[in-house]
Amino acid sequence: MIKWYARSAGQLRFAAAVLLVFGFCFGAARCTRAQDVSYDVVIANGRVMDPESGLDAVRNVGISGGRIRAISSSVLKGKQIIDAKGLVVAPGFIDLHQHGQDAENYAAKAHDGVTTALELEVGVADIDHWYGERDGKALINFGASVGHIPVRMAVMHDPGQLLPSGDAAHREATPAEIEQIMSSIEKGLQRGALAVGVGPAYTEAATNEEIVQVFRMAAKHYASCHIHIRSGAPRPGAAAGSFPGFEEAIAAAAITGAPLHIVHIQSTGGPDVVDELQMILEARSRGLDVTTEAYPYTMGMTSIQAAFLDHKENEPDSYFASMLWPATGEHLTRDSFLRYRKEGGMIILPSNKQENIDAAIESPLTMIASDGALFNGKGHPRTSGTYARVLGHYVREEKALDLMTALKKMTLMPAQRLEKRAPVFKDKGRIRVGADADITVFDANTVIDKATYENPLQYSEGIRFVLVNGVPVLKDGQLVDGVFPGRAGRAPISQ
Ligand SMILES: [Zn+2]
Numbered sequence: 001m002i003k004w005y006a007r008s009a010g011q012l013r014f015a016a017a018v019l020l021v022f023g024f025c026f027g028a029a030r031c032t033r034a035q036d037v038s039y040d041v042v043i044a045n046g047r048v049m050d051p052e053s054g055l056d057a058v059r060n061v062g063i064s065g066g067r068i069r070a071i072s073s074s075v076l077k078g079k080q081i082i083d084a085k086g087l088v089v090a091p092g093f094i095d096l097h098q099h100g101q102d103a104e105n106y107a108a109k110a111h112d113g114v115t116t117a118l119e120l121e122v123g124v125a126d127i128d129h130w131y132g133e134r135d136g137k138a139l140i141n142f143g144a145s146v147g148h149i150p151v152r153m154a155v156m157h158d159p160g161q162l163l164p165s166g167d168a169a170h171r172e173a174t175p176a177e178i179e180q181i182m183s184s185i186e187k188g189l190q191r192g193a194l195a196v197g198v199g200p201a202y203t204e205a206a207t208n209e210e211i212v213q214v215f216r217m218a219a220k221h222y223a224s225c226h227i228h229i230r231s232g233a234p235r236p237g238a239a240a241g242s243f244p245g246f247e248e249a250i251a252a253a254a255i256t257g258a259p260l261h262i263v264h265i266q267s268t269g270g271p272d273v274v275d276e277l278q279m280i281l282e283a284r285s286r287g288l289d290v291t292t293e294a295y296p297y298t299m300g301m302t303s304i305q306a307a308f309l310d311h312k313e314n315e316p317d318s319y320f321a322s323m324l325w326p327a328t329g330e331h332l333t334r335d336s337f338l339r340y341r342k343e344g345g346m347i348i349l350p351s352n353k354q355e356n357i358d359a360a361i362e363s364p365l366t367m368i369a370s371d372g373a374l375f376n377g378k379g380h381p382r383t384s385g386t387y388a389r390v391l392g393h394y395v396r397e398e399k400a401l402d403l404m405t406a407l408k409k410m411t412l413m414p415a416q417r418l419e420k421r422a423p424v425f426k427d428k429g430r431i432r433v434g435a436d437a438d439i440t441v442f443d444a445n446t447v448i449d450k451a452t453y454e455n456p457l458q459y460s461e462g463i464r465f466v467l468v469n470g471v472p473v474l475k476d477g478q479l480v481d482g483v484f485p486g487r488a489g490r491a492p493i494s495q
Pocket of ligand 1: 371
């Protein structure tokens with residue numbers, strides 16, 4: 001039996017190789033070889049790396065009509081030839097956590113190799129409106145979840161900007177409000193939201209029961225819950241750090257069956273990052289669909305009005321001095337913290353120790369996701385630098401990750417997270433014939449992040465060519481003007 005399989009698999013591989021070399025024949029008259037076709041674009045002589053098949057070899061990639069049509073060791077003809085000799089040809093990176101969703105942010109993402117940027121953690125309240133604003137106008141692919149946070153803000157008339165600062169953060173919802181919140185989330189899912197965003201750290205008055213209801217609604221529509229877990233003081237007798245918030249998320253997933261994705265575990269995991277990664281592994285081994293993500297920085301960024309920054313006025317001076325106000329670059333004092341808290345805006349603050357960040361980035365469980373947002377060039381360097389930093393620092397300099405594993409965390413794993421609900425992702429995150437031609441071509445010997453806390457807009461280096469649906473958006477490291485090939489990453493619309 002085993003022998004038969006082996007021979008049969010060998011024959012299959014041989015047949016596949018013959019097809020690749022001689023092309024596909026559909027009737028004698030239309031028999032064409034891959035190398036006789038002229039493709040829209042050919043990426044020639046690059047080191048093609050595909051985390052799904054394990055392919056890691058020099059190949060030519062033929063692209064037409066926005067899709068990969070051939071992957072061949074023979075020379076391919078094309079209207080446009082990209083010389084990728086000495087460069088890695090990888091699936092375009094899929095960022096599951098990108099808040100900034102405009103031209104400025106998409107340009108920074110493209111320079112970092114990202115071809116699909118998704119707002120899944122906070123999400124949006126009006127799915128149709130959000131996708132409508134971007135259709136035909138985006139440099140890279142885009143998508144969003146329906147967010148419990150913005151929906152709760154709308155229902156409870158919260159005055160906050162991106163995140164709640166009023167009732168949505170601080171008041172329990174009435175039964176009538178809960179009903180409205182759940183029906184708005186369901187409407188978003190029916191209109192093709194990719195997932196459900198949840199952030200009890202920002203809606204701290206939302207009860208455990210409300211969170212379970214949100215998960216229950218997500219489960220009904222096979223949508224994953226992307227959660228920023230609850231922070232704050234642990235329950236008496238519980239482990240330190242954010243552990244109760246972590247348990248709440250795992251429990252809600254176990255109770256309802258909703259797929260769970262814990263965002264930026266390297267920061268919200270606090271001192272428990274390594275333990276929580278181990279618990280995710282254990283939960284997965286019991287059949288729970290739990291995944292997680294991380295970004296490679298020791299500082300985080302959030303709204304200064306976030307609920308978890310309430311009641312901090314008696315912290316020591318060093319607490320405020322550790323915070324950065326990106327709009328001016330200044331370190332805070334008690335006075336400026338309290339003043340800016342009234343005004344509102346984003347703040348950069350320490351999130352975790354380097355050893356915990358490293359453990360999260362190097363874990364085979366985590367996807368890479370940036371949590372990025374730039375506002376007129378101000379913000380956190382993670383927006384522009386996350387992917388190049390992992391490839392340059394963790395893969396090349398530290399050798400803490402092998403290149404294929406790092407690419408898998410940036411491409412295949414995020415595509416697989418979404419593809420059950422949104423089948424468009426079955427053709428993303430892969431270099432495969434028939435897949436969308438979202439491709440990142442980079443120099444593994446030089447790729448590195450350049451964005452800093454002082455200048456977060458400095459683009460990454462070493463990302464040479466980026467194609468979105470077969471259209472180059474970055475050539476020789478330079479942005480191409482006037483192209484908008486980005487498409488909606490959206491789940492099927494059911495109603
Ligand atoms: Zn977050």
